[in-house]
Structures are given as C-alpha cells and as structure tokens.
C-alpha cells in the first residue's frame with residue numbers, strides 16, 4: 001500500500017518527564033525500524049506533535065495504539081495522506097529539539113508567539129517540525 005504520512009497533536013500528561021520522553025523514543029525507534037516507519041516527535045509547551053511516515057496500514061495500526069496510550073490525551077488527527085517521499089528518512093523517530101524554538105520561530109509559523117497547535121495549520125506544524133531537524 002502507498003507510502004503515507006500521519007500527523008497529530010495531543011496533550012502530554014502533566015507529570016511527563018524527560019526520562020519518559022526518552023523512553024517513548026527508545027521504544028518507538030526499535031518498533032519503527034522493524035516496520036520501516038520514520039518520523040519526528042516534539043514535546044513542547046505540554047503538547048506532543050508527531051509525524052510518522054510509512055505503509056498506510058502500519059500507520060493506521062500505530063495510530064490506534066498511540067491514541068490509547070495513557071501518557072497523553074486529546075489526540076487530534078491533523079492529517080493522514082499519501083506522500084511521494086519521506087521527509088524524516090534519516091530517523092526511525094527523531095527527537096525535535098524544543099530548546100531551538102524561539103518566539104520568532106513560533107511567529108514565523110503561527111499568528112501568536114505563544115505556541116498553540118490549535119492555532120496552526122497541519123502544514124505549519126509539519127514545516128516547523130521539519131525545520132527543527134535541519
């Protein structure tokens with residue numbers, strides 16, 4: 001089935017730590033490698049933003065697991081589309097470095113300098129994520 005991309009954002013649990021994030025990433029990287037899934041994950045201002053790329057059916061299954069994961073809630077699907085090529089092909093799951101986010105970077109992609117994914121289009125979130133990996 002076609003190469004696809006799925007993006008969502010969610011509200012991270014209030015008590016989530018850096019260690020929890022590293023744990024999510026380690027498990028995700030191992031599982032994703034097995035299934036030819038690539039992508040990037042950002043934890044910022046209490047939100048997770050994730051983009052995953054791979055076989056459409058695999059992404060569908062992965063999303064079903066992710067939405068039931070107790071480490072976050074209110075998972076909002078941003079888009080699920082076929083793509084011609086991967087953006088995050090170097091990473092089984094990249095950690096987008098939130099310390100690189102500045103007011104001016106946020107303002108570049110959104111109407112306000114306070115980061116709020118609800119005010120951003122899927123394309124803006126995707127571009128910001130990709131920018132943090134360059």
Ligand SMILES: Cc1cc2nc3c(=O)[nH]c(=O)nc-3n(C[C@H](O)[C@H](O)[C@H](O)COP(=O)(O)O)c2cc1C
Nearest residue numbers: 024027028031032048050052065066069071072093
């Ligand atoms: C924010 C977030 C991102 C995640 N990303 C992935 C991922 O990219 N790949 C993955 O296999 N699991 C990921 N997980 C973990 C899954 O939610 C789930 O724990 C894992 O797939 C095992 O699911 P299962 O018990 O249904 O097999 C993520 C979890 C969270 C909270």
